[in-house]
Amino acid sequence: MDKTHDAHAPQPLGALTLAAIGVVFGDIGTSPLYTVKEIFGPGGVPLDHAHLVGAVSAILWSLMLVVTLKYVVLILRADNRGEGGVMALTALAAHAVEGRAGLRAGLLVLGLFGATLFYGDSIITPAISVLGAMEGLEVLAPSLHDWIVPLSLLVLVALFAVQRFGTAVVGRAFGPVIVLWFLVLAVSGLHQVLQQPAILAALDPRQAASFLIDRGPGVLLAVGAIVLALTGAEALYADMGHFGRRPIQLAWSALVLPALALNYLGQGALLMRDPGALENPFFRLFPEPLLLPALVLATLAAIIASQAVISGAYSMTRQAIQLGYLPRMRIHHTSAATSGQIYLPGVNWLLLLGVLAAVLHFGSSSALASAYGIAVTLTMLITTLMTFFVVRHAWRLPAPLAWGATAFFLAVDALLVAGCAVKLFDGGWFPLAMGGALFLLMSTWARGRALMVRSIRADGLALDDFLRHLDTGAVPRASRTAVYAVADPATVPQALLHNLKHNQVLHERNLILTVRFTDTPVVADAQRAEVEPLVPGFWRVTLRFGFMETPDVPAALQCCAAQGLPVPVFETSFFLSRETVVPTDGAGMARWREKLFAWMSRNAGSAASYFRLPDNAVVELGTRVQI
Structure with missing residues (x-):
């Protein structure tokens, strides 16, 4: 239970x-x-x-x-x-x-x-x-x-x-x-x-x-x-x-x-x-x-x-x-x-x-x-x-x-x-065969995610350098809060780059959000959110959940108010990157395991649903990642 x-x-x-x-x-x-x-x-x-x-x-x-x-x-x-x-x-x-x-x-x-x-x-x-x-x-x-x-x-x-x-x-x-x-x-x-x-x-x-x-x-x-x-x-x-x-x-x-x-x-x-x-x-x-x-x-x-x-x-x-051992599923x-x-x-x-x-x-x-x-x-x-x-x-x-x-x-x-x-x-072979198959799936997912984050980091732009050279005054500002979810908080979210390139707009407040799951069952509200100011209009936010908790991101963002960053839920848009994994030859995993990971990634549940984001405030943008 x-x-x-x-x-x-x-x-x-x-x-x-x-x-x-x-x-x-x-x-x-x-x-x-x-x-x-x-x-x-x-x-x-x-x-x-x-x-x-x-x-x-x-x-x-x-x-x-x-x-x-x-x-x-x-x-x-x-x-x-x-x-x-x-x-x-x-x-x-x-x-x-x-x-x-x-x-x-x-x-x-x-x-x-x-x-x-x-x-x-x-x-x-x-x-x-x-x-x-x-x-x-x-x-x-x-x-x-x-x-x-x-x-x-x-x-x-x-x-x-x-x-x-x-x-x-x-x-x-x-x-x-x-x-x-x-x-x-x-x-x-x-x-x-x-x-x-x-x-x-x-x-x-x-x-x-x-x-x-x-x-x-x-x-x-x-x-x-x-x-x-x-x-x-x-x-x-x-x-x-x-x-x-x-x-x-x-x-x-x-x-x-x-x-x-x-x-x-x-x-x-x-x-x-x-x-x-x-x-x-x-x-x-x-x-x-x-x-x-x-x-x-x-x-x-x-x-x-x-x-x-x-x-x-x-x-x-x-x-x-x-x-981090299985893809998101519908809960x-x-x-x-x-x-x-x-x-x-x-x-x-x-x-x-x-x-x-x-x-x-x-x-x-x-x-x-x-x-x-x-x-x-x-x-x-x-x-x-x-x-x-x-x-x-x-x-x-x-x-x-x-x-x-x-x-x-x-x-x-x-x-x-x-x-x-x-x-x-x-x-006796029955549970062992089942355990072996599940172990293969879970280890492949964990290794594939690590390779994907490494690839994003290698191909992405360093966030601090990007913000230092960004001429924020020359870009029109939308009067809302934008939350950009990213696996690696040190790189620029692909959704942010797409927003600048195609819409040529920034929001008044931009949160670079990373969700971390800890090896403890529950995280106290006082440790839920970590807020780091970057440049005017930009913050790096880390939310932490225990492995037995339901990750409710909008609710957790309310903990940022205690650190001087109120996040009005009804004035916030959530930008997500939907990665398409492209298997390649290299030293990552065997090619068949990379294909298995790509299949698991394609069939993973919706991040918006998993993190309980409001349906009418989510924008998903696709990106291709080679592993």
């Missing part, structure tokens, strides 16, 4: 905790639908008393070590002015090693790859969650098996179709529904545990250790299934900015962890009594009269889990655009009161195509499970690496402590990645 920046009034801890339960924990909360089934499925762990205790113990202690210790206790403290997630953490880590250019560049590349993996998660989570819920139909009536995929497709199409209306109304229902879901998880699990209390031996961590050691070379296959219980852990950190650290920690400790633990224990207890329940151990927890309500609730939980990553994909895309604001509630049509329909392709290609939650883990575990590994640089270089913790904690969590992450890597050819 997305950050609300314009509603800073503190909310009660209880309300925030309820909201956090609805948004943050949907993904990890639907893992019981398929995790145990995958561990003991065909070719998996033998289904007997010792292995049931060991496997459930491994799940519980994975939740304790990875989610509780790593994320809830440690990583939630690594916030970027309240924001979390791999891109916010990347900016924080890069800032911590500011003086080491090579290391900083490497961290940015690593963080960018971590961000691309999130999109793989945004496709697989809706597919596996909805399929896992719909597979309850087969338990309800075996004859309904053929309806699982069609109904899953129908639910997913409906889910993506309603995105354009915003999630404000649905969002208010998320918390109570997911609270009910976790209570049902807890009660259904506890019922089975009371009938087979021998499963409580799984609370002993030695059972988990013995289970993993006894697997020998087969431990990776077991770990690749156990990791399914951890999918969604990254959301605890990614969504921290929406709710704060304490509500997430409270929700996890008081409700989510106990409910998950009881349900996994309950599934283990059920399989001890009835090995035949392996067909679908989650839905077999419920007596037949409760199967239909359980199926409905599981479907709602799956939709909510899907909604969280879909909204997260919108938010991630906006961050990537503002940090719809679905709430007048909440700036963070956004909808990106292009991202929405691309995600839907990916989700439908995943459902049709894999066909079941078991098949999708092979593709699920590797993107999640690689993101966890990247998060651990990034956190080290924050802990060591920003927090200045002692080297032995920083290295020791990082080595421990890296070892755990490496085991999880290895466990998922053995399924590379069974579906």
